[in-house]
Amino acid sequence: MKKWLVAFVVFIGLNLMGYSNSGMLGDKPPKASIKIGNKMYKTTLGSYCWDIRGRGACVDTAGPKELLEGEKPIKIKPGEKITFVMNYKPNPNEFHVIQMTENKEIEVEVENNRFTAPTQQGIYYYSYSVWWMDKKEVNVSHGDASYAFVLEVN
Known part of the structure; x- marks a missing residue:
């Protein structure tokens, strides 16, 4: 639980340090999906901060386990x-993935927008957090979002 709390504090902190009018499109962050083999699966949008018509707005939601309550896990x-997969330009330029089980949270290594599922059977909840950080100004975020999904390794 501590890593999820740290990720959340970083998420909020980056937004409090600097949020600017960036011209991000839409009233909320874009949809994100995951691709496994040849199949695409939706994720659930969680907490986010976004520029809505020139004004920054933040929405806070429950954590991944609570957010996905009642959802069937994706079997892999x-x-x-x-x-x-996110069909949106510009792409977020910072991201973190947290994997949660009943009693443990770990940050997952992601390379080229890709990671490997666990090898042990079980149900795993994930938080995929992304930021659109300014390329010139340090600690200025143009938007951020977290996405949740659940996998069942068979």
């Missing part, structure tokens, strides 16, 4: 590759 094989 041990060690399968999961790819994040």
Whole structure:
């Protein structure tokens, strides 16, 4: 639980340090999906801060486990590759992925928008947090979002 809390504090802190009018499109962050094999699966939008018509707005939601209550997990094989897909420009330039089980949270290594599923059977909840950080001004965020999904490794 501590890593999720740290990620949340960083998420809020980056937004409090600087939020500017960036011309981000839409009333909320874009949809994000995950691709496993040849199939696409939706994720659930969680907490976010976004520029809505020139005004910054933040929405706070429950954590991934609570947000996904009642959702059926996506069934996958041990060690399968999961790819994040977001059809939006500009792409977020900072991201973190937290994997949660009943009693443990770990940050997952992601390379080229891709990570590997656990090899042990079980149900795993994920928080995929992304930021659109300014490329010139340090600690200025143009928007951020967290997305949740749940996998069942068989």
